[in-house]
Amino acid sequence: MKAPVNKIIPVSVVDGPGSRTAVFLQGCNISCAYCHNPETQKLCTGCGICVDGCPAGALALNGKMVSWDEKKCVSCDRCIAVCPNYASPKIREMSAEEVYEEVSGNLPFIRGITVSGGECCLYPEFLKELFGLCKGAGLSCLIDSNGMVDFSLYPELLELSDGVMLDVKSWDPEVYRRLTGADNAVVKKNLELLWRKNKLEEIRIVCLSGESDYEEVLRGIVGLMGSPVTARVRLIRFRPFGVRGRLSGASEPDDRVMRELAAWAGEMGYQNVVLT
Numbered sequence: 721m722k723a724p725v726n727k728i729i730p731v732s733v734v735d736g737p738g739s740r741t742a743v744f745l746q747g748c749n750i751s752c753a754y755c756h757n758p759e760t761q762k763l764c765t766g767c768g769i770c771v772d773g774c775p776a777g778a779l780a781l782n783g784k785m786v787s788w789d790e791k792k793c794v795s796c797d798r799c800i801a802v803c804p805n806y807a808s809p810k811i812r813e814m815s816a817e818e819v820y821e822e823v824s825g826n827l828p829f830i831r832g833i834t835v836s837g838g839e840c841c842l843y844p845e846f847l848k849e850l851f852g853l854c855k856g857a858g859l860s861c862l863i864d865s866n867g868m869v870d871f872s873l874y875p876e877l878l879e880l881s882d883g884v885m886l887d888v889k890s891w892d893p894e895v896y897r898r899l900t901g902a903d904n905a906v907v908k909k910n911l912e913l914l915w916r917k918n919k920l921e922e923i924r925i926v927c928l929s930g931e932s933d934y935e936e937v938l939r940g941i942v943g944l945m946g947s948p949v950t951a952r953v954r955l956i957r958f959r960p961f962g963v964r965g966r967l968s969g970a971s972e973p974d975d976r977v978m979r980e981l982a983a984w985a986g987e988m989g990y991q992n993v994v995l996t
């Protein structure tokens with residue numbers, strides 16, 4: 721089973737607890753207005769627009785396919801900047817075994833892997849295979865997900881995974897739709913399921929006043945899971961870096977707003993709040 725791999729970071733300390741290899745798969749099922757990796761959202765359509773602008777001659781159009789020569793690439797990201805389709809030509813179609821081979825080179829330095837995206841749960845069979853291989857090497861396996869794939873359909877994947885870092889981007893369906901273009905019923909269903917199955921590694925909430933109803937998210941989680949909330953909740957300050965479109969010029973919340981939000985969450989019964 722193969723999946724389109726956007727990149728593999730050999731050792732990351734920001735994609736879950738401890739040092740981990742982070743694997744980013746290409747393609748997403750929503751389009752967040754504040755996405756800071758918009759080039760991971762779509763698969764390349766082979767339009768060819770990026771090919772001529774490559775200063776290193778690393779791209780070529782073969783029919784409807786763009787090929788990328790990793791050895792020639794100088795990582796200038798010019799191709800990503802000009803792509804009108806929120807895609808990247810720098811994608812490797814890799815089998816779970818091939819990804820594991822790269823992961824295994826990092827074994828002395830990592831305690832696990834985290835697979836992210838895009839939305840990695842669009843490739844459940846690939847994940848199952850990869851996690852099976854990593855488990856065999858004693859690695860923990862985390863999923864970083866937008867929650868838009870129904871985890872109840874993939875019990876084996878959930879069983880193999882040590883936990884899910886789940887985005888809860890907003891609570892009100894209309895707010896969620898404006899932010900992502902989709903409905904959030906399945907996110908809430910996943911939140912409840914992961915909590916019940918003890919697979920909720922972390923809840924992630926991006927905070928941007930006027931765009932995400934993060935206070936409603938905090939109230940909603942208490943309503944669903946009860947207080948105190950022992951799950952780790954990461955309040956992520958919106959940052960405009962990498963964002964395209966209508967929120968590219970939005971201002972990030974200041975320190976005071978984030979600190980007050982964390983304090984308020986604590987009063988509501990959140991016992992493990994992290995500010996990022």
Ligand code: SF4
Pocket residue numbers: 773774775776777778779788792793794795796797798799800810
């Ligand atoms: S990042 Fe893109 S444009 Fe730049 S050298 Fe690599 S393939 Fe070419």
Ligand code: SF4
Pocket residue numbers: 763764765766767768769770771786799802803804805806807808809
């Ligand atoms: S990466 Fe984007 S610009 Fe380049 S061929 Fe694919 S869709 Fe077109």
